[in-house]
Amino acid sequence: MTSTSSAWVGIVSLILFLGLMSGFWAGIVGLRNAKRGPAWWLMTIGVGLGTLGPILYAVGSWMLIQSMTASMSSTGTISPRPSDSSGVLMSGGLLVPAGMILFSIGFALHGFAAARMANRAEELEQLTAAMSEEINRLREGGPAA
C-alpha cells in the first residue's frame, strides 16, 4: 500500500516537473528571438539549473540506494556514510534554489527591458502614424503647390 502511494507521488511529481519545465523552456525559447541580453542569459541559466537539480537529485537517490544495498549485501549493515551519493544529492538540492534566484533576477531585468521595448513600440506607432499623415499631405499638396 505504502509503496503504491509513494510510486504515485513519484509519478505525479515527475509529471508536474516535466509540465513546469516545458512551460519555462517554451518561454525561454520564445524570448530567444528578442534581444538576448543578460536578462535572457540569467533566466536560461536559472531554468537550466532548475532542470539539472532534480535530475541530479534523482541520480543521487539512486546512487544512495545502490550503495546501501551493496553495503547490505556485503557487510550485512547499512554503511553510515555513502559520501559520493550524498554529494550528488546535496548539489542537486542546492541547484534548484540557485536556479530560482537567477531566474527571478533575470525575470525582473526582463520586465524592465520589456517596459523599455513597449515604450519604443508606442513611439514607433506614433511616429509611423504622423509620418504617413505627413507623406499623404505632401503627396496631395505637393503638385498643387
Add this chain to the structure above:
Amino acid sequence: MAWMPTVLATSSLAFIIFRLLIFVAQWTGILALRRSSRGFPWILMIAGVSIGSLMVFWPFIADLLSFEMHLSWSYLPGLISTLGSMLFAVGFAIHGLRSARATERQAELELLVAAMAEDLQRLQGQGTGNRSHG
C-alpha cells in the same frame, strides 16, 4: 551541540532572505511587464506569483490563525505552490511566444519608419524643388 540552534537560526534566516529575494524579484518583473504583456499571460503569471507569495507567508498565516492541519493534508501547501508555479510557467510560455511576434513586429516598424523617413525626405526635396522652380 551548542552550535545547533545557531546553525538552525542561520539556515532559517538564509531561507527567509532567499524567499524574500525571489518574492521581490518576481513582483518587480511582473509589475514591469504589466504594460507590455497585459492580457491572458500576464494574468496567469500574476496569479501564479500571488499563489507563490501567499504560500511563502502560509506558515505565519497558519500560526496567526492557530490553524492546525491534519497530517494527511500536510502535502497541500506544497501542491498549491506547485500549481501556482504551473500557472506562472504557462503564462511565461505564452508571454515568450507572443513576445517573439512582438519583436518581429517591432523590427518591421523600425524598417517602415526608416523607409518612410526616406520617402518623406524625397517628397520634401521635391516640394522645395517645385517651389524654387515656380
